[in-house]
Amino acid sequence: MTWYIIILLLSHINVVAQSTIVSSELDTTQGYIGDVVNWTVLVDNAENRRIQFPELFLQNDTVSVRTQKLLYNKGIVTGITFELVFWDTGKFQTPEYQVDILNDSDTVISSIAPEPIELTILSLLTTTGNSDFRPIKGPVPVRSVFPLRLTVLGILAVILIAFIYWTWNQRINVKYQRTEYLISESPREKAIRRLGELNINGFAKDYYAELSHISREYVEYSTFIRALEMTTEEIDENRNLFPINDKMFADWVKSLSIADLVKYAREIPDSTQMELDHQKIISFIERSFV
Numbered sequence: 001m002t003w004y005i006i007i008l009l010l011s012h013i014n015v016v017a018q019s020t021i022v023s024s025e026l027d028t029t030q031g032y033i034g035d036v037v038n039w040t041v042l043v044d045n046a047e048n049r050r051i052q053f054p055e056l057f058l059q060n061d062t063v064s065v066r067t068q069k070l071l072y073n074k075g076i077v078t079g080i081t082f083e084l085v086f087w088d089t090g091k092f093q094t095p096e097y098q099v100d101i102l103n104d105s106d107t108v109i110s111s112i113a114p115e116p117i118e119l120t121i122l123s124l125l126t127t128t129g130n131s132d133f134r135p136i137k138g139p140v141p142v143r144s145v146f147p148l149r150l151t152v153l154g155i156l157a158v159i160l161i162a163f164i165y166w167t168w169n170q171r172i173n174v175k176y177q178r179t180e181y182l183i184s185e186s187p188r189e190k191a192i193r194r195l196g197e198l199n200i201n202g203f204a205k206d207y208y209a210e211l212s213h214i215s216r217e218y219v220e221y222s223t224f225i226r227a228l229e230m231t232t233e234e235i236d237e238n239r240n241l242f243p244i245n246d247k248m249f250a251d252w253v254k255s256l257s258i259a260d261l262v263k264y265a266r267e268i269p270d271s272t273q274m275e276l277d278h279q280k281i282i283s284f285i286e287r288s289f290v
Contacts, residue, residue: 020045022099024114032122033087036066039094041114042079050102053080058095062088086121093118187221191285200274204262207274212259215252215281222289232256244288252284 021044031037043051056065066083086092098111185193194214198207216227225241235242236253244252255277261267269277 020049020051020101020110020112022112022114024094024097024117026094026117026119029117029119030122031086031119032124033089034085035121037084037086037119039082039084039117040071040079041082041097041099042071043099050104050106051077052100052102052108053077054098054100056082056095056097062086063092063095089121089123091118091120187218188285188289190221191215191218192282195278195282195285198278200271200278204269204274205266208259208262208269208277211277211281212256212263215255215284218285219252219288232260248284248288251280252288255280255284 022041023044024039024041026040027038041053053070056068058065063084063086066085068080068082070077071079071081084095093116094114096113096116098113100108101110101112103109191214194210198210198214200207213228216230219225219227219242223241223243227235230238232253235256239246239249242249258269258277262269
């Protein structure tokens with residue numbers, strides 16, 4: 001009778017083990033040292049059976065378990081995923097692992113192990129084509145116990161702040177007197193005054209540049225036309241903007257053209273020509289916009 005019960009129990013365990021399928025898979029079969037390899041163990045045909053996925057403990061320097069996480073399907077545990085990290089090169093197999101099948105009293109009645117899977121771990125040096133040892137790194141600098149650099153910088157900062165404070169106290173308070181300008185020059189008066197200050201004995205280029213600027217400034221302040229920002233060609237093309245007669249406008253444009261030739265083409269006029277152009281500008285200012 002005892003032998004009959006034992007045979008019946010073994011037959012039941014065998015049927016349970018045969019009807020439940022345990023499989024495993026890797027996300028890759030080739031990696032490098034330090035890479036994370038995901039290994040998943042799944043159970044099929046486990047309806048109405050109590051399945052237990054034990055934790056995986058490895059005690060070697062070749063492979064380590066980074067994390068392990070149970071997988072659920074509709075609230076039922078159907079598998080487990082391990083993150084494996086390999087620390088050596090060569091061909092390896094997935095670690096030994098067994099899934100336990102429990103009875104109603106949480107007693108293990110059977111254990112099923114998945115088929116091992118082979119994988120290859122390579123070295124990063126094989127991809128670079130250089131298998132020589134890398135150069136040894138220099139020593140890592142060690143901080144001093146006493147922060148000498150920080151102390152020196154702190155002292156310099158204090159000295160700098162003290163010097164700034166001393167300099168600030170040495171400043172002289174200047175009292176400015178407000179100047180009242182009672183005389184207001186008209187554009188014509190200002191132009192005549194500037195023409196009187198011109199030095200005919202100076203450089204011709206500077207003389208004609210000042211002569212051209214005086215006449216342009218006079219026209220701009222008298223008509224509010226931006227003659228200072230216009231070239232001689234632009235002034236000539238916009239004749240209709242200037243409220244002066246044609247002869248006076250033509251003489252002014254001619255004087256501006258002569259000034260441009262001296263400034264840019266480097267023509268050298270004699271003193272007689274310079275005096276004549278000076279008088280033309282004076283005549284233009286005195287007769288225009290009256």
